[in-house]
Amino acid sequence: MRRRQRHVSIWMNDEEYRHLKAQARTAGMGVDPFVxxxxxxxxxxxRPPGEYGALLRELAAIGNNINQIAYWANARKSIxxxxxxxxxxxxxxxxxxxKDKL
Numbered sequence: 173m174r175r176r177q178r179h180v181s182i183w184m185n186d187e188e189y190r191h192l193k194a195q196a197r198t199a200g201m202g203v204d205p206f207v208x209x210x211x212x213x214x215x216x217x218x219r220p221p222g223e224y225g226a227l228l229r230e231l232a233a234i235g236n237n238i239n240q241i242a243y244w245a246n247a248r249k250s251i252x253x254x255x256x257x258x259x260x261x262x263x264x265x266x267x268x269x270x271k272d273k274l
Contacts, residue, residue, distance in 0.1 A: 192207075195216075198218045198219065199216045199217070199219060200219030201216075227269050227270065230265075230269060231266050231270075234263065234265070237258070237259065238259050238263075241255050241256075241258070241259050
């Protein structure tokens with residue numbers, strides 16, 4: 173049995189329909205769920221790029237490395253230049269990834 177008992181249809185010209193389909197595709201949805209979400213007042217955003225998950229994992233790894241460096245710097249009361257360089261390289265790499273993907 174259907175979960176929704178009411179059907180609504182509207183008339184659109186070709187341009188309006190193309191725009192609707194493009195908006196739904198940008199949100200990563202079909203037309204029906206897209207329209208239902210709009211009617212419900214959900215603020216729809218474009219679907220994140222496919223590389224988004226890899227980018228988040230990379231940023232998490234960089235954050236972990238920086239935290240480890242900070243921990244050792246606090247424990248030893250000093251930090252060596254190669255560790256600073258490594259943190260800078262990782263931070264620059266993260267910046268480039270974010271800039272290129274978003």
